[in-house]
Each structure stands twice: as C-alpha cells, then as structure tokens.
Amino acid sequence: NSRAMRIRHVARFCQMLGIDSAHFAGNSMGAINLLTDATSQAPLLPVRSMAIICGGGQIQQNHHFEALQHYDATLSGMREIVKALFYDAAYPADEDYVWRRFESSTAPGAW
Helix, strand or coil, X not given: CHHHHHHHHHHHHHHHXXXXXXXXXXXXXXXXXXXHHHCCCCCCCCEEEEEEECCCCCCCCCXXXXXXXXXXXXXXXXXXXXXXXXXXXXXXXXXXXXXXXHHHHHCCCCC
16 A cells, blocks of 8 residues: 555654654645544554645546556666656756655665
C-alpha cells in the first residue's frame, strides 16, 4: 500500500525531528494522503492544521503518470519524475538537482 507507506514515512520523519504538531499543506496526491490519514481510525501525522488542493478530473494515463506511479529508485527513474513534474526542461537537465532528489529518495529511512 504505497499511500500508507508514504504516510508512515512522513510521520516517522516528523517523529525523528521531534515534531509533535505541525501545519501541513498537500497538493494532489499529498492532499489525498493528508485526508486519508486525518480520516483514519488512528491518524499518524501530527497535523495541527492542513491546507489541501485537489485538482480533480480524469488522470491522464501517460508516460508522466507511469513515471510517478512506478518509481524504481534509480537515477534515471528520478529524472523521469522530474520531467513529469516540471514543464521547463532545465530541471531534468540539471544533474545536481536530479541527484539531490534521487539521494533523498533513497536515503536510509526514506521509505
């Protein structure tokens, strides 16, 4: 369950930083993750308040959707995610930026 995994990841991150209450903002999948946790029987996130933005509508089933849904924890996989997230081609071409995102996605405890 990737949604539960993401929620646990953020909850653990907050715990490790000693955050017991925080303001959260979520867009799209982040918003759904916040709503899922907040409405669960036992919420994990230390939410003081939340701002959510959900686009709604039909999700386009394309290469970008696949990159976001099937990240394989490789540098090339992260580059595909960056391509999906940014219209400006400078972002996926920025080796340092892609590397930083890749490193943070594969750091011990990231998942």
